[in-house]
Every structure is written in C-alpha cells, then in structure tokens.
Ligand SMILES: CCCCCCCCCCC/C=C/C(=O)SCCNC(=O)CCNC(=O)[C@H](O)C(C)(C)COP(=O)(O)OP(=O)(O)OC[C@H]1O[C@@H](n2cnc3c(N)ncnc32)[C@H](O)[C@@H]1OP(=O)(O)O
C-alpha cells in the first residue's frame with residue numbers, strides 16, 4: 279500500500295577474470311606475488327602509493343566487499359554498473375563545478391537521456407538501472423520521477439489509476455515530480471493552502487493557489503523538466519474542507535513543453551555550492567483555477583463520488599504520508615553511501631599525506647598515524663558501516679510493514695514512522711557533519727573542488743532538511759517515546775524497537791558491571807548501557823513534562839522539546855548500535871571479516887558513549903571511572919583499526935569516477951593529479967587574465983606614475 283589484506287586466491291579471480299578493468303580497479307598489492315601477469319602488475323604497483331597500506335590488512339577485502347554490499351551478486355552488479363558509467367565519456371563529471379547553471383542543467387538532461395538510452399539498449403534490470411543512475415551521480419529530475427512520483431502513484435493510486443499512469447511513467451512518456459511543499463509551509467503538511475475544489479457540474483477538480491504563500495516551492499524536477507506532478511492540496515467538496523490529498527496534474531504540454539493554461543512555472547534559483555544540487559530544477563508552481571478530471575484524485579485511501587460525496591476508506595489517514603516514509607527509508611541507505619565516500623577520500627589521503635618528522639629525525643609521519651587524526655576519522659569509518667547495516671535492516675522493516683499494510687494490518691505503522699523518521703534524521707545529520715569533518719581532515723587540499731568534498735557536502739547537506747526537517751522528525755520520534763512511556767504504567771508491553779522499554783523496572787536501576795577497559799568489548803555491557811541511557815532520558819522527559827505543565831501536556835512537550843530531541847537521538851543511537859551488534863552476531867564468511875566488523879561495531883558504540891558521556895553519567899547508567907575505561911578501550915580499538923583502514927575503505931569498492939576526488943584516488947598518486955587538475959581551471963586558459971587591461975594595468979600604471987612624481 280505504501281509502495282511506491284586480500285588473499286592470492288581472490289586476487290587471481292579478480293584480475294584474470296577482467297583483464298580490461300580500469301585503473302581504479304587495480305588488484306591489491308599482494309597480487310604481485312602471483313606469477314601470471316606479473317609484468318602488468320609490476321607496472322601498476324609502481325604507482326600504487328597505498329600498496330604498503332593494503333599489505334597490512336588483516337582480513338579478506340573481497341569478502342568484506344560482500345559484507346558491505348550485502349551479497350556476492352550485489353558486488354558483481356554494482357561493479358559492472360560502476361564501470362559502465364566510469365568508462366562512458368558522457369558521464370564525465372570532473373568539470374562539473376566549472377559549468378554555469380544553464381550548462382550544468384543541460385548536462386544533467388543529457389546524462390539522464392543517455393542513461394535511459396543505455397538502460398534500454400542493454401535491457402538493464404530495475405536493480406541495474408537504479409545502480410547505473412546512482413553511479414551517474416548527478417541530482418536531476420529522474421530522482422524525483424522514480425523516487426517520488428512513481429511511488430506516490432503506486433502507494434496512493436487505485437489499481438485503475440496505476441494501470442493508466444504507471445506505464446506512461448515507466449516509459450518516460452510523461453515525467454513526474456512530487457509537489458507538496460509550498461512557499462509558506464513545508465514541515466506542517468496540514469497547513470498547506472493549495473485547494474482542489476470539486477465541481478459536480480463538470481465532474482472536475484479545480485486546482486487553485488489562493489495566496490502567494492500557497493505557491494508550490496521546492497519540488498525537484500518541477501522547475502523545467504516535469505510534464506506532470508502529484509500535487510498535494512486541500513480537498514473541498516460540498517463546501518467542506520477534507521484536508522490534504524494527492525492529485526495527478528498535468529503541467530506542461532506533451533507537444534512543446536509549454537506550461538498549460540492557468541499554470542505558472544519556473545525554477546526557484548541557484549542553491550548552495552558550485553555544481554552540487556544546482557543540477558536540479560527545484561521549482562515554483564502556481565495554479566489559476568486549473569481543471570482536472572475527478573479521476574485524477576489519487577483515490578486509494580479516500581474517494582469523491584460523481585455526486586461529490588467524500589468517502590474515506592477504512593485505513594489510517596497517515597497512509598497519505600507513505601511516499602515520504604518510503605523515501606526516508608531510501609535516504610538512510612543513501613547516508614552510508616555519502617559517508618563512506620567522504621571517509622574513503624579522507625582515509626586514503628591521510629595515508630598518503632605526510633607532515634613533520636618522526637621523533638628520531640627519520641621520514642615524515644603519515645597523518646593517518648596521528649592519534650588525533652585516528653580519533654576523528656575512525657569513528658566516521660565505523661559510522662559508515664553502522665549506517666550501512668541499519669539501512670539494510672530498515673529496508674527489511676519497510677518491506678515487512680508494506681506487506682502487513684497490504685493485508686490491512688496497520689499495527690506496525692507507528693514503528694515504521696518512528697524508525698524511518700528517526701534514522702533519517704540521525705544518519706543525515708551525522709553524515710553532513712562527517713563530510714565537513716573529512717574536508718578538514720584533508721587539510722587545505724580538502725577545500726579544493728578537485729578533492730570532491732565541497733561538492734559532496736553541498737549536494738548532501740539538504741538531506742538534513744528535505745523529506746522532513748531533522749528536528750521536526752526527531753520530535754515525532756519523541757512524541758511516540760512519550761506515548762510509549764505513558765503506556766508502561768498500564769502494563770502495555772512495547773514492541774519492536776521500543777521493546778527494551780518493557781524492562782523498565784530493571785533498566786531504571788541497573789548499574790554497569792564494567793570494571794576494566796576490555797569489559798567494554800562485551801556487547802551485553804554496551805547494549806545495557808545504551809538501553810538504560812535511552813530509557814532513563816525518555817522517562818526523565820516524561821516526568822518533567824507532567825511536572826512542568828500540570829495544565830496542558832502539549833505545553834509541557836513544547837517546554838521540554840530540547841531535552842526530548844536528545845532523548846529521541848539516544849533512542850535512535852540505541853537502534854543503530856543494536857542492529858550493528860546483531861549483524862556481527864551473524865555468520866560472516868571471509869578471513870578476518872567478522873573480527874574487523876566487531877572492532878568497528880565497538881568503535882561506533884564506544885565513540886557514541888564517549889561523545890555523549892554527559893547523558894550516560896547524568897542518568898547514572900555508568901560511573902565516571904567506567905566512562906574513562908570506555909575511552910581507554912576506544913584508543914586500543916583505533917590502534918587495531920589503523921593497519922586495516924585503507925583496506926576497509928577499499929571494501930566500499932568505489933571507482934575513481936564515482937569518488938570524483940584527486941585525494942581519494944585508488945592508487946594514492948595524489949600530487950601529480952592535484953597539479954594537473956589545477957591547470958584545467960578556466961582561469962588558467964590564458965596566462966594574462968581577462969580584466970588585466972581594464973583593471974590591473976591601469977591600477978599598476980597609476981601607482982607607478984604616482985611614484986615617479988615623488
Ligand atoms: C538512492 C536514492 C535515495 C533517495 C531518492 C529520492 C531523492 C530524494 C530527493 C529529495 C526530494 C525531497 C522531497 C521532499 O522533501 S518532499 C516533502 C517532504 N516533506 C516533509 O517531509 C514534511 C514533514 N512533515 C510531516 O511529515 C508531517 O507534517 C508531520 C509528521 C511533521 C506532522 O504531521 P501531522 O500534523 O499530520 O501529524 P501529527 O504530528 O499530529 O501526527 C498525527 C499522527 O500521525 C502519525 N504520523 C505522522 N507522520 C506519519 C507517517 N509518515 N506515517 C505514519 N504515521 C505518521 C503521528 O505519529 C501521529 O500519531 P498518533 O496520532 O498516534 O500520535
């Protein structure tokens with residue numbers, strides 16, 4: 279209903295199975311040991327500046343790739359699609375930040391059309407096509423077409439409507455977007471102002487923008503590309519306002535792309551950063567009494583009859599928000615991709631970059647060997663893995679809930695909302711901050727566009743806002759937490775990710791048994807501390823709300839909202855830690871793979887504990903001494919991660935094309951690439967800059983003249 283270091287054996291398989299593979303898929307250093315193809319390998323090894331790093335890895339990188347991707351099949355498909363994109367000149371993106379907005383938009387249209395052509399020519403499956411688009415790596419109208427327009431019709435359209443509209447969308451005979459947000463309201467969906475008034479005389483809805491603030495504002499793909507939109511508007515029939523509903527509205531002519539009568543359309547203007555999200559035509563849309571047939575109201579959840587009678591099916595009205603739930607779930611999966619890209623760049627570059635001599639006057643130190651660099655970078659590496667696994671779990675939850683909804687079982691709707699909203703908020707906030715941290719970890723060169731990090735940040739950071747502002751979403755989680763706490767007294771057993779709250783008697787008074795740094799390696803110790811912290815924070819909030827506002831619960835919630843945010847974050851961090859622990863408990867094949875994931879899981883959990891030590895201490899879950907022991911163990915774990923760091927990012931299996939970073943190159947040959955890249959800047963097209971004769975020469979001459987007069 280809602281739908282919308284490697285061993286030689288693996289090296290041999292990789293290398294000889296694919297002799298034409300591109301530079302960024304060079305086999306690991308250890309492959310040099312293999313006799314066949316040794317000349318080729320030797321030539322490559324000469325430029326593999328990270329070879330020594332790869333040789334220190336204590337696990338099977340190929341098997342880690344499988345653990346990361348989810349299956350051998352997933353590695354294989356991703357590898358094929360990534361190489362297909364990387365080898366196609368139309369998909370080049372190294373010049374993107376130097377294009378004007380118009381050039382960039384046209385380039386996006388060209389890439390989207392070419393991607394579609396390749397998808398059709400090669401008869402790619404849906405999975406392959408999704409991956410291909412992902413590796414093209416340029417935000418554009420297709421994201422909204424496939425990511426929101428199609429899912430909205432699938433989730434909210436009747437079978438008849440799906441039958442009519444989906445084939446058109448699947449073949450790109452129409453291009454659609456998701457037009458919900460308005461100039462005046464985004465977070466508050468119930469506050470939207472656009473109206474859809476039923477006219478029984480003509481059996482049509484009249485779509486209208488009554489005020490400036492009711493202009494649709496932000497929808498991606500709306501500005502220039504879309505021919506259709508799912509428009510959210512207040513349904514008015516028989517003089518009554520029935521609130522927000524979805525409607526399929528044609529916006530542009532299918533002949534010449536001009537706006538239809540009564541429709542005003544445009545792009546809302548340039549956005550943060552060069553290149554970046556400016557490839558997307560986020561748009562503005564106004565309606566002046568535009569008429570659409572009645573059957574273009576999405577009628578799966580509720581209907582308007584020919585006579586104008588409103589009928590609501592016997593389903594929760596929140597199903598209207600199903601497309602957002604679907605996309606929030608995808609955004610969580612996407613967070614681990616963005617974070618792992620940034621971390622891959624920062625880890626490789628930190629292994630290449632050297633600063634200051636060693637104590638004994640020997641060679642300079644790799645910056646990756648500085649403990650401060652490790653303590654900033656390795657938690658981010660661990661977070662990338664943590665988000666990857668929680669994203670997989672969330673995808674499972676989403677599929678499970680969808681199946682239940684099909685069977686009219688709505689019991690897990692709240693769980694799906696809380697998990698998608700909360701995980702979307704936490705993973706995107708952490709990822710956005712982490713990309714910026716990776717930029718700083720790369721020093722000055724990280725600030726160059728050619729590092730890939732400024733653009734990655736600029737593209738990623740709106741994820742904290744779109745599909746629900748993160749604060750607004752965390753407050754939704756907090757509300758559900760407060761509801762759950764209030765139900766504990768009545769003996770109602772919480773379920774799903776809230777089940778731990780059922781252990782309230784124990785968790786409210788338990789004391790951690792940790793007495794040595796190693797004790798923090800015990801997953802039960804970690805789990806208990808995180809559960810106790812989350813529950814105690816939630817219970818404290820609930821108590822404060824009831825004490826602070828004896829008159830109104832809503833007023834108390836409002837007063838305590840900053841604390842509630844923190845309680846929601848604690849609950850979501852518990853989910854991430856729990857899912858990572860569960861993952862590590864599974865059977866994981868490959869030499870050393872499980873051990874590495876275990877270490878990363880501990881890094882993730884103990885880093886969060888260290889960062890939020892105040893919460894753990896204030897709620898009395900652990901003592902200051904136990905907090906210090908956790909930090910001590912964290913230091914030991916960083917030392918354990920260090921020799922594996924480069925191989926752990928190699929396991930993401932990203933091509934140099936996808937990374938788009940001279941600092942993150944697979945071969946680590948950073949300096950020639952940086953040097954070469956600089957000369958490509960349009961400013962270097964002429965030796966003497968444009969403007970010299972107008973502005974520089976007269977200035978210099980004027981000063982010279984003044985001096986000569988002295
Ligand atoms: C690899 C691919 C990756 C991504 C591909 C896609 C590309 C993405 C590009 C980005 C495009 C961006 C698109 C957009 O931004 S679209 C617009 C998104 N807008 C929002 O997210 C708006 C946020 N606001 C809301 O969701 C709601 O207004 C809000 C939930 C905040 C409040 O809603 P409302 O006022 O109606 O409700 P209440 O708070 O009073 O809650 C009432 C009850 O409903 C429950 N609830 C709320 N939401 C949901 C839901 N989604 N599902 C289920 N239940 C929900 C809530 O818990 C309350 O329950 P109770 O009554 O039991 O308390």
Ligand SMILES: Cc1cc2nc3c(=O)[nH]c(=O)nc-3n(C[C@H](O)[C@H](O)[C@H](O)COP(=O)(O)OP(=O)(O)OC[C@H]3O[C@@H](n4cnc5c(N)ncnc54)[C@H](O)[C@@H]3O)c2cc1C
Nearest residue numbers: 456457458459463464465496497498740743744745746749
């Ligand atoms: C790049 C991008 C792409 C987008 N694409 C689309 C799209 O395709 N389709 C579409 O319909 N929309 C789209 N949007 C719009 C997006 O969904 C909204 O911007 C988003 O939901 C946030 O709403 P807002 O802008 O109204 O923020 P506001 O709600 O105005 O937020 C402003 C501030 O107020 C705070 N705030 C708001 N309410 C509360 C509250 N109750 N309690 C505490 N604090 C609060 C927020 O935390 C924030 O700090 C896009 C936005 C961006 C940036």
